[in-house]
Amino acid sequence: MEQGKTKMHHEICIRDLQDLGRAAEAFIREIGAHRLIAFHAPMGAGKTTFTTAVCKALGVREDAISSPTFAIVNEYRAGNGEPVYHFDFYRIEKEAEALDIGLYDYLDSGCLCLMEWPENIAGLLPEETLIVSIRVNPDGSRSLLWDDPL
Numbered sequence: 001m002e003q004g005k006t007k008m009h010h011e012i013c014i015r016d017l018q019d020l021g022r023a024a025e026a027f028i029r030e031i032g033a034h035r036l037i038a039f040h041a042p043m044g045a046g047k048t049t050f051t052t053a054v055c056k057a058l059g060v061r062e063d064a065i066s067s068p069t070f071a072i073v074n075e076y077r078a079g080n081g082e083p084v085y086h087f088d089f090y091r092i093e094k095e096a097e098a099l100d101i102g103l104y105d106y107l108d109s110g111c112l113c114l115m116e117w118p119e120n121i122a123g124l125l126p127e128e129t130l131i132v133s134i135r136v137n138p139d140g141s142r143s144l145l146w147d148d149p150l
Contacts, residue, residue, distance in 0.1 A: 008148040013049070015141050024053035028145060034130040038105060038118035041134035046142050047116040050134065051086055054114060058084060072101050082111060089117040095124050 010030050014023040027050075031037065038058040039047045048067045055065050059079020069086045072129045084107050091099055098121045106113055107126060118125060134147040 010144070010146050010148070012089075012144040013141055014046075014135075014144070020050065020053040021057060023144070024033075024050065024057040027054060028057055031130060035110060035130070036113050036115070036126060036129040037132060038125060038129050039114045039134060040119060041068065042136070043075050045134045047134060048088075050142075050144070051114045051116065055084060058112075060084060072085050072098070073106065078112075083109070085109075085111060085113045087113065087115040089115065089120040092117070092120040095121050098124055 005023040012023050012026050016021060027040075040049065041047050052065050053078055055078075055141055057060055064076055065086075066074060070091075071085060072089065072092070074086045076086065078084050087106075089098065092134070103121070103124060115125075118129070120132075130146055130148075132144055135143040135144060135145060
């Protein structure tokens, strides 16, 4: 690490389901120009729920949003017309399966890519991928945690 440079640590707390919209809007502001977002969290921590909230905050029609568990990737349109790609790599057993769907075409598109279960394709993710952890807190709230890459 270069002298004088430090990583910026981010944390957003989501108190409950009613707080999702506020947290999603804060998340969108804080990620800035990052387009590759990988959500790491245990089963049931709220990856899909939060991704849905982010899509809604971007103006995606609510009835268009669904988990891509079986399709691997869903494409949505944000309110500004830009594509948003939502990936669920839970069922991926070999990285080659992700390549078969044209993964790099999506990742290189410049569009927002929201990825669930990215650990299943870890070897394929570009270094600029923003790694976001979702932590379940003892009181049932959630915390989104990440560091800006240098």
